[in-house]
Amino acid sequence: MFNLFSLKGGLDNVQGFYCDGVNVGMKTNPANSGSSDVDGDVAFIRSDVLCDITARFTNNKFQASPIKHYQKYPKDFKTNFILLNSKNANAMTGEQGVKDIDNIFEELSKFQTLENPIMSSTGVIGYRLNQEKIISAFEKFDYDAKNSDKTARSIMTTDKFKKELSFRVELDDGGSFTIGAICKGAGMINPAMATMLCFIVTDADIPKDDMEELLTGATEGSFNRISVDGDTSTNDTIMLLSNRVSKAYNKEAFKEALNKITFELAMMILKDGEGANKLVAFEVKGAKSIEEAQRASMALSNSLLVKTALFGEDPNWGRIASTIGASGVECDESRLTIHYDNLLIYSDKQRELDKEREDRAFSIMKNSSFKVTCDLGLGEGEYISYGCDLSYEYVKINAEYRT
């Protein structure tokens, strides 16, 4: 059928796409990643050839200005340029926030031929962009660079590591195409994508309809299933661009590659979850319906008491049970079972933890990732979501974020 090869780097491997990131003085501190460099704060992704584009945006009613700007383009528009910045979300900035983007693109058009250019921003809410600084990037950019590393670093905010990924897909008929992506996000992550930006580019010859369909499915299986703190930002964006340069395409192969990319990026976000040390899968099965399974699963990945118990490595299944009971789904304590990985930790017949099982539970909880499975024993509904622990570090990062 086809083979998937994981490549080094993110956007660089995709034909016809170029990208670069520079620092214009908005970020002044060395990278969170611990390197002594100051990362970039303005970046771009562009294609030689006009691209089809599909995007998904935050459910937040106060969508940021770059999203409003994007939505002014006609349906099925094509684009050749995305401008990115960090440190300022350009959100809650009113009509002026959209005008500022137009002004910025007017300046950029002195350097590049722009076709329906798109902007995407992340950072603090409620302040106008520093246009002068952003515009100063335009003569610093190398427009023919393939510098995914700098681009990915330029959109980092509280992220502790950059996030990029790519795959080459080789088809049986000898054709091949490439998908690459960069992503940012560490907090304000909640079902419905939350503050994350993700840019996926491909040279596959993918029909526009497939782009829509496959991005929806990939998002549902990945970014919509993770939660760091249950907050949903004004700026969340996921974009898929295709320039069709490779002329090769296979729907199943593309779907698999896209799902892999979005799932792995989502897990990276969770591992980077502000101050998080543990990645936990919350599987709920045996629910009356998929909706109920989802509701219980998301309640678990969002619960503060569950998150702090994970941080404390405390095998306190009572908080798991209590959270399911509070989630509003149909449940029955005599039918419920709870497992940590393969260890049965609660059932009707085996309620209190004996010393041996408690010790085994402790050792599972010391792992950096594990699975909690709750079987409600009532039906066929299943869902899995992914969460992380809540540490002192989360509070510290978020108490200090703006100042």
Add this chain to the structure above:
Amino acid sequence: MFNLFSLKGGLDNVQGFYCDGVNVGMKTNPANSGSSDVDGDVAFIRSDVLCDITARFTNNKFQASPIKHYQKYPKDFKTNFILLNSKNANAMTGEQGVKDIDNIFEELSKFQTLENPIMSSTGVIGYRLNQEKIISAFEKFDYDAKNSDKTARSIMTTDKFKKELSFRVELDDGGSFTIGAICKGAGMINPAMATMLCFIVTDADIPKDDMEELLTGATEGSFNRISVDGDTSTNDTIMLLSNRVSKAYNKEAFKEALNKITFELAMMILKDGEGANKLVAFEVKGAKSIEEAQRASMALSNSLLVKTALFGEDPNWGRIASTIGASGVECDESRLTIHYDNLLIYSDKQRELDKEREDRAFSIMKNSSFKVTCDLGLGEGEYISYGCDLSYEYVKINAEYRT
């Protein structure tokens, strides 16, 4: 009409009620309050005369065994005894958990004449009660004591201070009655009462129907409006008992006293919110409906990002706006205004914080309590809820709670 007098103490002031608390070795550490005493872990509240009782319980589907035990009594039953314990919630303990309560009361009946006795428990989920220890309290109790202080201390878990309150109501016709209450709760506090226990006793000659009606209203205006962490426990209980010994009653007066007691106790819980330093009122007005106002207000008091910004004393109104936008209510950034106390911090015409207003906002946020008012500018819906900040201490308390 009537006069309300705040009294010292809680349950002691109410005629015909007796209470005491003792330590039987389940609590082994000195009080959280910093006193060198080890607080009690088993307590009782009883009345000489049979009482009418009204209760509200958690919405959690996994209701604890004491609640199941209570619900086995017929409608409109009367009682004369409530037994209380901390350190163990007797939740997720199955049918055995209810049987254990019956066994305990069989032992207690050797000491006291019991009429439909009630138990109420708080503590860790998933373990059977230590019956032997609880029963050992029965010969230690002073059944004729009026020891509200020890009773209130005996139900404390992560609470940092005991919570008790009482009022005497003097009517114009010369009659008077008394209401007294004790309460516990500091975490797992969420709309729908969450882990709190509250016992209110009165000697007022209140009709049973008024008890139901007024307790519902009082709960809605107090415990249902506070949030520490958005989690809802298995054990939440609020009970109102009346023995009618005073023969005096006035509905308006009783309502005012009951509302005052429940509101003040709810604020005490919030001030004690695990590790919390600030009490913040989140008022939403101008919403399309009361339901929408409530939804936005509760989203604010539950948001981790808002809570950590409060802890950081960061006047980051962007997180307030973003949380409203994410709550799903109808809103429009050009109509929204946000005030911190009386300081306008956001409006369509005044988006960026200038230095002077930022300084004023900083100084408001340094207060131990203040109000955030969001006017959506769309309708008549209003709601106010109460939250607290999220500190390192919260994470510490909850990472360590069980172990």
